[in-house]
């Protein structure tokens with residue numbers, strides 16, 4: 232990653248967790264906290280974050296497709312996202328807070344769908360071998376609790392949210408395995424706690440890892 236001489240390097244922070252873990256509201260909290268420290272923050276999401284990426288998101292969330300097509304489209308959207316949004320912001324010395332990144336592909340397409348992880352290692356190397364998040368916050372909670380939260384929202388569900396409980400439990404397990412293997416980058420936050428406790432844990436992680 233290149234950045235102008237003397238400029239603070241940007242920070243790349245990703246938020247992960249099974250559907251219903253409550254990432255969205257925590258992202259807003261984290262962004263406001265970092266902005267109060269005088270940083271410029273770009274909030275973005277995957278799949279999506281670019282014009283093309285948002286079109287791919289629409290297909291990924293609502294159109295039936297082969298499992299491998301799904302995985303490849305996740306990485307295709309990511310390639311565009313890195314080129315157009317993530318890398319330019321980091322090069323400007325800004326913070327990028329991203330709702331999901333490659334850990335989600337490992338958790339959902341490998342843990343959930345059962346595809347072989349080694350394929351993703353190659354794709355990851357190809358698409359962003361030079362760049363990993365500085366910090367990943369993994370919001371963890373039992374899938375039964377997450378499903379109750381989703382059900383309470385009374386909205387139409389996407390292809391992933393409609394999956395059975397065992398799918399979400401496999402996704403959760405895959406996330407936790409990744410966190411154990413990359414403890415220096417991924418901090419696990421118990422998402423089944425009061426919002427103010429979670430908020431303090433997020434702030435502490437951001438300070439410890441990035442500020």
Ligand code: TYD
Pocket residue numbers: 250255277278305330331332333335336337339340391392
């Ligand atoms: P999500 O962050 O849950 O969107 P929202 O908060 O608006 O519901 O992301 C959409 C879905 O995409 C989510 O169910 C997980 C899935 N996903 C993958 O399966 N693989 C990936 O690589 C990514 C980035 C997302």
